[in-house]
Amino acid sequence: MYIHKKQRVVTPTNWPVFGTTPTLLVNAHRLHEYTTSVLLQSRGTFMFKGLLFANMDMLFTTDPLDIYHILSKNFSNYPKGDKFRRIFDALGDGILNSDDGEEAILLRHVTPPFLWKLQHIHRVGNEKKLSDAWKSLDHFIYKFMAQKQKEYDRVSHEAERFIFFTAIMRELKDYSGTSLDLTKFLRDTLVNLAAAGKDSVTSALSWFF
Incomplete structure (x- = not known):
């Protein structure tokens, strides 16, 4: 992990086998604040990498165009x-x-x-x-x-x-x-x-x- 000197935000490291899960668990008590900080630093889109072979990867985005694309324009292409x-x-x-x-x-x-x-x-x-x-x-x-x-x-x-x-x-x-x-x-x-x-x-x- 490293700390961005200007924003003082901890960016999760993608560890072998464990992905970014360790950092997520450490910040579980302040999950919303931490997620917001990471998204701000990553310009609105961040890929969470889960445990190896666990099929737990998740894409987080706050980009308005991405959200519009997924939830409105091409909603049928993203079944739950x-x-x-x-x-x-x-x-x-x-x-x-x-x-x-x-x-x-x-x-x-x-x-x-x-x-x-x-x-x-x-x-x-x-x-x-x-x-x-x-x-x-x-x-x-x-x-x-x-x-x-x-x-x-x-x-x-x-x-x-x-x-x-x-x-x-x-x-x-x-x-x-x-x-x-x-x-x-x-x-x-x-x-x-x-x-x-x-x-x-x-x-x-x-x-x-």
């Missing part, structure tokens, strides 16, 4: 794939696949798959934390859904007032009798909306004030 789905399995099959278990999900990215899967099987470490958070989240979501279902059954479907949850239920009624699990789909959608909205709303309020 089965590996992404396995890592974010707590979020289910909702419209998005992004602390209710977020810390444990983040650590899955920098932990060899065989290790976090072993923790998941035996329910230890961060995987136990994720499993417990998952159960608490499901308990809350399904209780909320049951309450809203009763309200939906009581009120007139012709009511002019727009309620997001009941609007989704009206749209999904045409799928009854199909292979789609409506209850699970609603659960996954609500969880993903909550996960996506939490950071964006708090960021918007912070910038506003």
Whole structure:
């Protein structure tokens, strides 16, 4: 590792076998600040090299043109794939696949798959934390859904007032009798909306004030 004299930023060294993982672990307690510093020094794009043979390399970028290319212009060329789905399995099959278990999900990215899967099987470490958070989240979501279902059954479907949850239920009624699990789909959608909205709303309020 070396220290940039002007910016005083530690740039991670790509070690044989271990990649840049050692530096990442050393700075795990200040991950956001460290990642920001590295991206600033690397002009917005940095390749994280994981453990050899672990298939954990990740590209970090804050370049607006790169982000536009990936998330908008050529979005169909960058499918998330089965590996992404396995890592974010707590979020289910909702419209998005992004602390209710977020810390444990983040650590899955920098932990060899065989290790976090072993923790998941035996329910230890961060995987136990994720499993417990998952159960608490499901308990809350399904209780909320049951309450809203009763309200939906009581009120007139012709009511002019727009309620997001009941609007989704009206749209999904045409799928009854199909292979789609409506209850699970609603659960996954609500969880993903909550996960996506939490950071964006708090960021918007912070910038506003």
